[in-house]
Amino acid sequence: MDTFNTDICSKPAAKFKALGHPVRFWIAQQLMKSEHCVHEFVELTQLDFSTISNHLSALKAADILSTEKRGKEIYYRLICPCTRTFIACVNGKLEKDKG
Amino acid sequence: MDTFNTDICSKPAAKFKALGHPVRFWIAQQLMKSEHCVHEFVELTQLDFSTISNHLSALKAADILSTEKRGKEIYYRLICPCTRTFIACVNGKLEKDKG
DNA sequence: TTGATGTTTGGCAATATAACAAAATGAATT
DNA sequence: AATTCATTTTGTTATATTGCCAAACATCAA
Numbered sequence: 697m698d699t700f701n702t703d704i705c706s707k708p709a710a711k712f713k714a715l716g717h718p719v720r721f722w723i724a725q726q727l728m729k730s731e732h733c734v735h736e737f738v739e740l741t742q743l744d745f746s747t748i749s750n751h752l753s754a755l756k757a758a759d760i761l762s763t764e765k766r767g768k769e770i771y772y773r774l775i776c777p778c779t780r781t782f783i784a785c786v787n788g789k790l791e792k793d794k795g
Numbered sequence: 796m797d798t799f800n801t802d803i804c805s806k807p808a809a810k811f812k813a814l815g816h817p818v819r820f821w822i823a824q825q826l827m828k829s830e831h832c833v834h835e836f837v838e839l840t841q842l843d844f845s846t847i848s849n850h851l852s853a854l855k856a857a858d859i860l861s862t863e864k865r866g867k868e869i870y871y872r873l874i875c876p877c878t879r880t881f882i883a884c885v886n887g888k889l890e891k892d893k894g
Numbered sequence: 895t896t897g898a899t900g901t902t903t904g905g906c907a908a909t910a911t912a913a914c915a916a917a918a919t920g921a922a923t924t
Numbered sequence: 925a926a927t928t929c930a931t932t933t934t935g936t937t938a939t940a941t942t943g944c945c946a947a948a949c950a951t952c953a954a
Contacts (some may be wrong), residue, residue, distance in 0.1 A: 697825050697828075697831065697835060697839055698821075698825065699823075699839050699945055700817075700818065700821050702817050705817035705824075706817050708820055708885045709814065709817045710815070712811045712814035712884050713811070714815075715808065715809075716811040716813075716814075717808055717912085718801050718804035718808045718909095719804070719912095721804050721807055721938060722797075722799050725804075728799065732934095733930080734930070735922055740796055740797070740798050743798040743913080745931070746913085746914070746916090746932075747914070749911085750913085750932085750933090752833060752931095752932095753932080765921085767922085768923095768928095768930055769929095769930065769931090770920070778880065778881055778884035781880065781926095782880070782884075783807070786807045786810050786811075786812075787807060796900095816942090816943085818943090833899070833901095834898090834899070842943095843944070843946080845900090845901075845902080845945070846943075847900095848901055848902085849901090864952095867899055867952065868898095868899065869900065
């Protein structure tokens, strides 16, 4: 076992923390299928633009999302495929638990 | 895209939230290699027994850990291998970013 | 009963947090 | 240059959480 070291564990933990909010988890889940831009998320949540923007910033700060500007819009997408895998697995487990 | 639904997203998000704390992330990481019991974590963190116990409870409540009692001790282990995979991937990414 | 191993509860102080509104940015279009 | 559109940043408020410790409680084995 390793001795616990805050500095070492804070960064990876922050990634999980970023996904640990219903709205942010939902966003990541939507991005499993394809990229999307801010106003699409706003429409489907009924939340304020700024609220969604802040959630997206949080995910980006945790290096979970990347952005690309095309035309007037900014497209968000998942950086790491393992996020997809883990989300899928978590969802799978939850499905099983139901039945 | 799916409409956002709090009920649906809260449970999976809670799993991420559970891992979104440095100490809990570290615990999960240690359990990637082998099972351990409470006092081992206490020794290596210098935290109170109750503090560690609460962190373990949080992870268990999120269905990330399972327990087994053997003799005097209670052994904790990771339930889902995909957690291992995701942690390894997150760590790998962070390693890359450094270099 | 005693000792070892964990859990639960209570309390506190600090911190975080989510959300909205309004102002600001910046690119693209006119 | 001015305007418009998409998004971000800032300010604020209220709320909730949370992490931690300490002390009490539970369980089991010797």
